[in-house]
């Protein structure tokens with residue numbers, strides 16, 4: 280495991296810490312019991328408040344062993360590569376075992392179920408996904424007041440694991456070397472070599488769930504990071520992408536559940552896998568079709584835009600991502616080449632870019648965010664395509680040649696060109 284993974288772990292811990300710090304009282308659970316005429320009825324108050332759902336979502340990468348920053352993986356790597364204090368090691372392992380088992384014992388038909396499996400019964404049987412093993416366990420544990428108890432175990436496991444992660448992050452911060460200052464820094468957006476370079480840039484904005492394509496320190500100056508950040512936000516809220524973003528991303532940069540507003544509806548993720556659509560005027564956002572032969576329902580989502588499409592504003596953040604992906608794949612020096620000076624000026628908003636943006640108008644949604652670069656050399660341009668879950672854009676990072684679609688090409692039937700020149 281490399282240092283960058285340790286730093287991603289620390290960052291995720293910070294996000295949870297921030298959430299808990301914002302509203303510590305929101306993390307508490309209240310069990311309300313009512314007894315009337317000898318019959319008791321109990322329920323958890325505020326079981327799925329936005330804060331608690333965020334807690335579950337943000338601790339998930341620290342807990343689930345599919346994640347590269349899961350506590351158990353990071354712990355193994357820390358023991359292998361860092362000079363940990365033996366007392367600290369035994370403390371962490373003791374607490375880890377206590378959290379795994381839970382503070383109250385649950386025995387189901389004679390078999391003890393550790394807290395770790397109680398967590399998974401809800402996490403993998405309902406909340407995040409439905410794997411058959413855990414759906415069955417969740418059902419077995421949900422009889423009577425069992426489901427309410429399961430929710431309590433679920434959140435206390437999240438909090439227990441967070442406590443361990445917090446202690447580990449603290450140790451990492453003390454033991455990891457300070458990040459080395461970048462060598463020969465140059466900002467790919469303004470070409471400065473002298474500004475401050477203290478934060479990493481996500482090549483594809485974090486709002487799109489990107490945790491992989493991260494540029495090294497020295498590629499983007501702090502001034503551009505903050506002055507160009509509104510472009511990322513604007514792209515994330517763009518009506519052509521926002522609905523897919525809400526569906527496909529787990530949380531925003533700040534760790535909130537994603538949401539998007541349209542002219543006729545509000546779309547919110549209320550828990551992983553669950554989207555709430557609220558009509559905000561008379562124009563119905565959902566159009567139901569006749570029931571299918573297999574009994575399933577089909578509907579179309581009809582989203583009304585709020586503003587006319589501004590192609591320049593759409594182009595700038597896409598060019599910003601294109602330049603960053605170029606630096607990510609080909610390096611800082613390549614991205615700072617004068618071939619891209621016009622693209623830089625366009626991103627900075629100081630001039631237009633005399634070229635077409637190709638937008639795919641018909642596509643099948645999918646669950647991936649992909650991008651690709653083609654350096655054509657010899658005046659052929661540098662082509663960049665990015666596909667946001669089925670919404671595809673293609674552009675040339677150089678002024679020439681101008682991208683066009685031949686009407687005889689198959690592409691003509693599914694894509695269109697938008698002039699971003701003037």
Ligand SMILES: [Zn+2]
Pocket residue numbers: 466467468469470471474499500501502503504
């Ligand atoms: Zn800069």
